[in-house]
Amino acid sequence: MTAVAEKRKKAYHGAGYTRSYAIKGGTRWRYQIQVPRDPAHPERGTKTITKAGFLTEKAADTAKQKAQRDAARGLRIGTKVPTLRDYSAQWLDSLDLAAATVAGYRRQFYRHVLPRIGDLTLDAITTTGLNTLYRQMQTEAPPAISGRWSDPKPLGANSVRKIATTLGALLDAAIADKHILDNPAKSDGIRKPSKQAVTEQSAEMTVWTAEQMTAFLTWNREVRRDPDHPLWNLYAASGARRSEVLALRWSDIDLKTGKVHIRRTLDTARPGETKKPKNGKARSFGVSPSTVTVLKDWRRLLAARDLNLVRGDRWVFPMPGDWERHRNPASTSEMFTRRVEWAQAALGGEDVLPTIHLHEVRHSAATILIAHGTDPKTVAERLGHESVRITLDIYTHVTKQSDDRAAALLDFG
Incomplete structure (x- = not known):
């Protein structure tokens, strides 16, 4: 048995494998591993995941090891991570809350969040990106929509803080669904409006004597x-x-x-x-x-x-x-x-x-x-x-x- 064949055999019988295959353009590499069908329900058994197209064995092996680490940490492997736009629609439909409350959440996302970061996949949402979002919502008006929202205004601190809370709950659900590992909306570096900022703005409310x-x-x-x-x-x-x-x-x-x-x-x-x-x-x-x-x-x-x-x-x-x-x-x-x-x-x-x-x-x-x-x-x-x-x-x-x-x-x- 040649050294290459021995290496391929050992890889196959270990924790997954990396293998080469020939195409017209030359040699490419792929890996294959076993992962849980549903990380939330390990009792449902495993499935095979194969990913190909790597230019080198090292690149394929590095990707395989990362996939194995992610699987061990409970992430879904082999499925496409949904965008915030797609996942928010599913999440909002699942909420067991008053219809008016859910409708309010939909308006928040539709007007202020999705036009800005709706096309990001969940794993691409970062703490820095959310801090930018919160600042934009307070300083920039959302896109105008004819009719009721034809002259939109930036949001106050209280509204942005509420949206930040809603996003935090959504991303908690994404963790439970094994799409992401950590909640960027609840990290130490998050900079949503403070309670003091809300209080200072509320002091400016106009009231009658x-x-x-x-x-x-x-x-x-x-x-x-x-x-x-x-x-x-x-x-x-x-x-x-x-x-x-x-x-x-x-x-x-x-x-x-x-x-x-x-x-x-x-x-x-x-x-x-x-x-x-x-x-x-x-x-x-x-x-x-x-x-x-x-x-x-x-x-x-x-x-x-x-x-x-x-x-x-x-x-x-x-x-x-x-x-x-x-x-x-x-x-x-x-x-x-x-x-x-x-x-x-x-x-x-x-x-x-x-x-x-x-x-x-x-x-x-x-x-x-x-x-x-x-x-x-x-x-x-x-x-x-x-x-x-x-x-x-x-x-x-x-x-x-x-x-x-x-x-x-x-x-x-």
């Missing part, structure tokens, strides 16, 4: 004579989320005690359906006597149209003209924005009444409560925050003002 809120609601009721005044009044008086107010049924409001019970929220991903409130917890809170009066008048107005509209199972704020349906959340926000513009024109401009959006009515309510001494625990329960810490983090600018006032009170100089 109690006087500005009163001015707007008074104008809306007495000058504009807005038929939707009860809706805006309840948003201001409750601090509830947009879709929580729109999901209220008459059985959720006790007009004798002035109690409002948040038991559900609209499922924005499935129009016409509701789901549990955020964090899965129902909550109750009181509203002022003046708000109760507004709601009673609203109820009488609906009853005058049709007594069925004030049954316990009917929407408190149904779609005008299509009374069986709830209102559209996005349209409701747009309606509020128009009313703010009209109020500014009537009351003296943005210096008198700053521009805010509907969600900032909630922020305004919380800010007013904290600024006037309501304890953070009560505010957190009213807003439906999972913990007091969330409330304190969001409204740091108000608690800092309270601390300054406390310091002044304890000045005995």
Whole structure:
């Protein structure tokens, strides 16, 4: 037996083999090894993997050894590593979460992530690449899309931080699926926006004072004579989320005690359906006597149209003209924005009444409560925050003002 034949025989009976083969262009080398069919389920046995086309025996042997090391570490061998675009679609479809939550993740990827790194294979995503992505999302607008996203803007620190968390979860799943070994989104070198950056930006949120809120609601009721005044009044008086107010049924409001019970929220991903409130917890809170009066008048107005509209199972704020349906959340926000513009024109401009959006009515309510001494625990329960810490983090600018006032009170100089 020749030396070459002996070498080939030993290689074949060892841990896989490397062999030469002839083509018109000369000699090439290939390797063959046995690897698990499914690294996540070793009990399913092994399969043969062959890779050819190497110019030298050394190159083939080096590739074979790397493949064996990767197989020993649990990676899938012999299958193509998917791109982030392909894998994210599969991962999102697999999530057992509320439809609106998954839809939010899809929007994050579709608008901000996939246009930038969607064509990278999972094993090509690096910590440095993710740091670049996070910086770009904060400094560069995503590609424009006609219609709703025709004038896109860069993202704030909070949005980028949320996307970073979602990417981290996706790459954890890729590890479990044996596509990659380590999570570049969770390495020591990752530079996603810090909690401090989020807090600093949240301090810049625009809110109304109690006087500005009163001015707007008074104008809306007495000058504009807005038929939707009860809706805006309840948003201001409750601090509830947009879709929580729109999901209220008459059985959720006790007009004798002035109690409002948040038991559900609209499922924005499935129009016409509701789901549990955020964090899965129902909550109750009181509203002022003046708000109760507004709601009673609203109820009488609906009853005058049709007594069925004030049954316990009917929407408190149904779609005008299509009374069986709830209102559209996005349209409701747009309606509020128009009313703010009209109020500014009537009351003296943005210096008198700053521009805010509907969600900032909630922020305004919380800010007013904290600024006037309501304890953070009560505010957190009213807003439906999972913990007091969330409330304190969001409204740091108000608690800092309270601390300054406390310091002044304890000045005995």
